[in-house]
Amino acid sequence: MAKEDKSSLGECRAVTITCISEIGWHDTDRMLADIKGSGGPDASQWDKPWQADNAAGSASLVEVEQLDGARHKFLLDCGWNEAYMQRRFEETGVDGMLARGEIEFLFLSHEHLDHLWGLQAVLRHCPELPLRVPPNLTEQALAFIRGERPASTRTDPTPLVRHTGPLLVTPPHTPTVLYPGCVAAAFDLPILLGIRGEQSLYFRVRDQGTVCATGCCHQTVTALADYALAHVASEPTLYGLYGGLHIAPFGPALSPEQEGMIADLRRFGFRKIAANHCTGAPAIERMIALGYPVVRGSGEQGSASSLMVGNGDRVVFD
Numbered sequence: 001m002a003k004e005d006k007s008s009l010g011e012c013r014a015v016t017i018t019c020i021s022e023i024g025w026h027d028t029d030r031m032l033a034d035i036k037g038s039g040g041p042d043a044s045q046w047d048k049p050w051q052a053d054n055a056a057g058s059a060s061l062v063e064v065e066q067l068d069g070a071r072h073k074f075l076l077d078c079g080w081n082e083a084y085m086q087r088r089f090e091e092t093g094v095d096g097m098l099a100r101g102e103i104e105f106l107f108l109s110h111e112h113l114d115h116l117w118g119l120q121a122v123l124r125h126c127p128e129l130p131l132r133v134p135p136n137l138t139e140q141a142l143a144f145i146r147g148e149r150p151a152s153t154r155t156d157p158t159p160l161v162r163h164t165g166p167l168l169v170t171p172p173h174t175p176t177v178l179y180p181g182c183v184a185a186a187f188d189l190p191i192l193l194g195i196r197g198e199q200s201l202y203f204r205v206r207d208q209g210t211v212c213a214t215g216c217c218h219q220t221v222t223a224l225a226d227y228a229l230a231h232v233a234s235e236p237t238l239y240g241l242y243g244g245l246h247i248a249p250f251g252p253a254l255s256p257e258q259e260g261m262i263a264d265l266r267r268f269g270f271r272k273i274a275a276n277h278c279t280g281a282p283a284i285e286r287m288i289a290l291g292y293p294v295v296r297g298s299g300e301q302g303s304a305s306s307l308m309v310g311n312g313d314r315v316v317f318d
């Protein structure tokens with residue numbers, strides 16, 4: 001893409017991201033047992049008997065300030081466990097924002113259970129909320145959005161709220177402008193648990209540079225950042241990074257490949273890194289040891305650690 005095409009993506013003044021919850025699940029050993037059971041890691045997530053009391057979820061509130069002062073709010077993912085997410089929405093004030101129509105849409109990074117299955121906690125406040133989704137959602141995901149229960153919870157007699165708003169699909173492999181300076185890009189790839197495709201966000205912040213924001217980043221953080229340099233950023237380095245980087249989501253130790261990925265991050269020149277969720281604590285500890293500009297958190301509201309931007313914590317890119 002030519003440089004003049006990048007400038008047509010626009011710029012924003014600032015982006016503020018509040019972590020509603022970054023805890024996908026409570027106990028990793030139990031989560032791994034569920035992933036390995038019932039057909040293994042490539043079997044469909046929709047057919048597995050998950051331990052519901054181990055579920056939490058990943059969701060963030062994104063606020064974009066435009067150059068003219070206009071402000072937009074949207075959700076990045078909606079978590080997993082409905083009761084847990086309802087509580088997190090209440091504790092961060094997002095429930096009221098949804099009910100008052102202040103949230104403009106839900107941006108679904110990918111259909112993994114810890115990012116999508118909390119949808120009912122959103123729809124109960126705002127069933128008509130537009131959903132922006134990646135391409136290649138499974139039929140089960142589309143049925144769930146329409147209000148049909150996954151097989152694993154079908155014995156629950158509580159009716160689901162049906163989504164009545166528009167379903168917007170981000171086309172793959174092309175930057176899609178959501179607001180001036182706020183860009184979505186969808187990556188087409190097969191992912192763990194029988195799903196396909198993840199979309200990420202980029203923000204072109206005036207006088208600062210480009211911020212990348214992700215759900216799980218199954219495409220790899222290297223692919224995320226390389227895409228930014230090739231298709232979004234006007235500068236040769238990047239400004240910020242937020243979200244799950246899927247470097248060491250389960251492991252207490254780093255593999256040589258994971259260590260290499262962390263070392264390679266240096267070439268992008270990030271000046272503010274707010275990694276959480278499936279990045280994994282050992283990966284964040286390594287970034288800190290390498291002197292990367294890691295944003296710490298409060299460690300409150302059920303956060304896993306104060307080493308990362310956790311539940312209720314906010315990071316500003318301006």
Ligand SMILES: [Fe+2]
Binds near residue numbers: 024058215277
């Ligand atoms: Fe995740």
Ligand SMILES: [Fe+2]
Binds near residue numbers: 110112216218
């Ligand atoms: Fe994921």
